[in-house]
Amino acid sequence: MGEVDPAFIQDVEHRPKLTITEAEGIPVIDLSILNYPDFSSEKYSKELETLVAEIGDASKKWGFFQVINHGVPLEHREKMELASRKFFALSKEDKRKVGRDEFNPLGYYDTEHTKNVRDWKEVFDFALQNPTVIPFSPDLDDKQLKQLNSQWPDYPPEFREVCEVYVQEMEKLSYKLLELISLSLGLSANRLNGFFDEEQTSFVRLNHYPPCPIPHLALGVGRHKDAGALTILAQDNVGGLEVKSKADGEWIRVKPTPHAYIINIGDLIQVWSNEEYESVEHRVMVNSERERFSIPFFLNPAHYTWVEPLEELVTEKNPAKYKAYNWGKFFTMRKDSNFKKHDVENIQIYHFRA
Numbered sequence: 001m002g003e004v005d006p007a008f009i010q011d012v013e014h015r016p017k018l019t020i021t022e023a024e025g026i027p028v029i030d031l032s033i034l035n036y037p038d039f040s041s042e043k044y045s046k047e048l049e050t051l052v053a054e055i056g057d058a059s060k061k062w063g064f065f066q067v068i069n070h071g072v073p074l075e076h077r078e079k080m081e082l083a084s085r086k087f088f089a090l091s092k093e094d095k096r097k098v099g100r101d102e103f104n105p106l107g108y109y110d111t112e113h114t115k116n117v118r119d120w121k122e123v124f125d126f127a128l129q130n131p132t133v134i135p136f137s138p139d140l141d142d143k144q145l146k147q148l149n150s151q152w153p154d155y156p157p158e159f160r161e162v163c164e165v166y167v168q169e170m171e172k173l174s175y176k177l178l179e180l181i182s183l184s185l186g187l188s189a190n191r192l193n194g195f196f197d198e199e200q201t202s203f204v205r206l207n208h209y210p211p212c213p214i215p216h217l218a219l220g221v222g223r224h225k226d227a228g229a230l231t232i233l234a235q236d237n238v239g240g241l242e243v244k245s246k247a248d249g250e251w252i253r254v255k256p257t258p259h260a261y262i263i264n265i266g267d268l269i270q271v272w273s274n275e276e277y278e279s280v281e282h283r284v285m286v287n288s289e290r291e292r293f294s295i296p297f298f299l300n301p302a303h304y305t306w307v308e309p310l311e312e313l314v315t316e317k318n319p320a321k322y323k324a325y326n327w328g329k330f331f332t333m334r335k336d337s338n339f340k341k342h343d344v345e346n347i348q349i350y351h352f353r354a
């Protein structure tokens with residue numbers, strides 16, 4: 001093999017351990033009852049209460065959990081996974097025909113940096129809404145907006161349709177999860193859904209992690225927290241996702257569970273809940289033998305959303321821990337710094353601490 005670009009090398013303290021701690025702890029939550037048409041009737045009130053409590057415990061203790069019997073038809077997931085494999089098998093030249101650029105962050109790229117170290121991966125992003133409207137620049141004084149459109153490759157021919165069907169399934173599942181999370185915070189079931197209207201900036205990312213000759217020095221994705229409300233992740237059976245345990249700070253491997261989705265609480269829920277729940281650091285290890293594929297859906301609000309602790313969760317004893325910030329500007333700043341390597345730290349929610 002040739003020389004590896006030093007941009008991939010993690011600082012010593014962030015390099016992965018090659019001994020793996022498997023997570024028994026990450027809860028697996030069964031969502032079956034949500035599939036019954038009359039699940040909100042009195043008949044199921046006990047079951048629903050139990051489910052809400054499980055979601056609340058998992059969100060509090062881990063910030064991560066897996067769901068099974070989630071109602072997403074397996075067929076749609078399998079088609080999405082296959083389309084992703086076919087797309088990434090194209091030549092670089094063909095993939096770059098739908099490459100992202102400075103104007104449009106949607107599409108293909110293989111140069112993402114997390115905390116200024118290059119990730120060992122290539123990705124393809126597409127949006128739920130077309131067009132998706134975001135600020136033109138991260139500059140707070142610049143009021144211009146821009147419209148983004150997903151870019152679609154010619155091959156595989158079914159790609160666009162498969163993506164469009166899949167993202168609708170993700171949207172449906174995310175509303176169910178938001179309702180459960182709202183109830184678990186003592187809010188009305190639909191308290192959070194309203195943030196995700198037809199101007200939401202949600203998107204799906206197809207991740208491909210090729211085999212890596214230096215898995216002890218590089219990461220597929222460096223440690224980070226997801227900036228949106230929540231993430232719904234499909235991982236294949238290779239494994240590599242690690243979550244930082246809230247209990248002891250150890251990196252814990254999330255064992256692949258066939259057909260399950262991994263859910264994680266993002267920064268927005270941390271702020272809205274006034275830190276009742278916290279978003280949790282995670283990262284992805286790569287390995288020298290097997291390529292890995294994963295597909296996260298990031299649930300994000302409209303660009304004009306001002307994010308701050310919900311008034312129901314703020315009291316005199318528990319004052320707001322964050323000042324309001326604008327989602328669109330935050331999102332644009334992140335996109336910008338993930339695209340280019342910067343010398344300064346990326347924008348983070350703690351910059352808005354009250």
Ligand SMILES: O=C(O)CCC(=O)C(=O)O
Pocket residue numbers: 205207221226233235240241282283284293294295296
């Ligand atoms: O590939 C994975 O398992 C997780 C990827 C991830 O954390 C991300 O894209 O934000």
Ligand SMILES: [Fe+2]
Pocket residue numbers: 224225226282
């Ligand atoms: Fe992530």
